[in-house]
Amino acid sequence: MKVVKGSMHRNEFIGKMLKEYEFSLQHIGRVMKQYTALHDLKENLLANDLRIQMDFAENLTCASMDEVHSAYWNATSVTLQPIVVYYRTENGLVQHKNSVFVSDVNSHNATAVLTIIDKLMIDFEHLFQNADIVHY
Numbered sequence: 001m002k003v004v005k006g007s008m009h010r011n012e013f014i015g016k017m018l019k020e021y022e023f024s025l026q027h028i029g030r031v032m033k034q035y036t037a038l039h040d041l042k043e044n045l046l047a048n049d050l051r052i053q054m055d056f057a058e059n060l061t062c063a064s065m066d067e068v069h070s071a072y073w074n075a076t077s078v079t080l081q082p083i084v085v086y087y088r089t090e091n092g093l094v095q096h097k098n099s100v101f102v103s104d105v106n107s108h109n110a111t112a113v114l115t116i117i118d119k120l121m122i123d124f125e126h127l128f129q130n131a132d133i134v135h136y
Contacts, residue, residue, distance in 0.1 A: 080100055083098070
């Protein structure tokens with residue numbers, strides 16, 4: 001939500017609202033295409049392909065249950081990285097495995113993502129052994 005204070009002539013306001021409305025429609029169209037593409041990829045996943053969906057969750061501040069008041073100022077922050085790996089079983093069903101990585105590195109950059117993918121490959125090595133294509 002974006003709150004903007006100001007005053008303008010009625011025609012200027014209508015023009016501004018129409019531009020914002022057009023922008024919103026374009027955004028919704030892109031989101032719908034992305035969801036459709038992801039859904040189609042999952043439904044048409046080949047036998048030796050994997051689809052990995054991942055995104056950073058917000059950074060969280062950790063707290064101890066019976067912490068002293070001064071611990072509030074020295075709290076530890078962590079990043080959550082939820083991941084879903086979709087794959088097709090031998091009998092043709094699309095299945096998934098869920099995982100959440102917790103890290104004290106709060107930067108959401110390529111290095112963090114590659115590190116998590118490396119650890120993911122170790123955890124799900126049995127799925128990656130025969131993978132021809134991995135869709136991220």
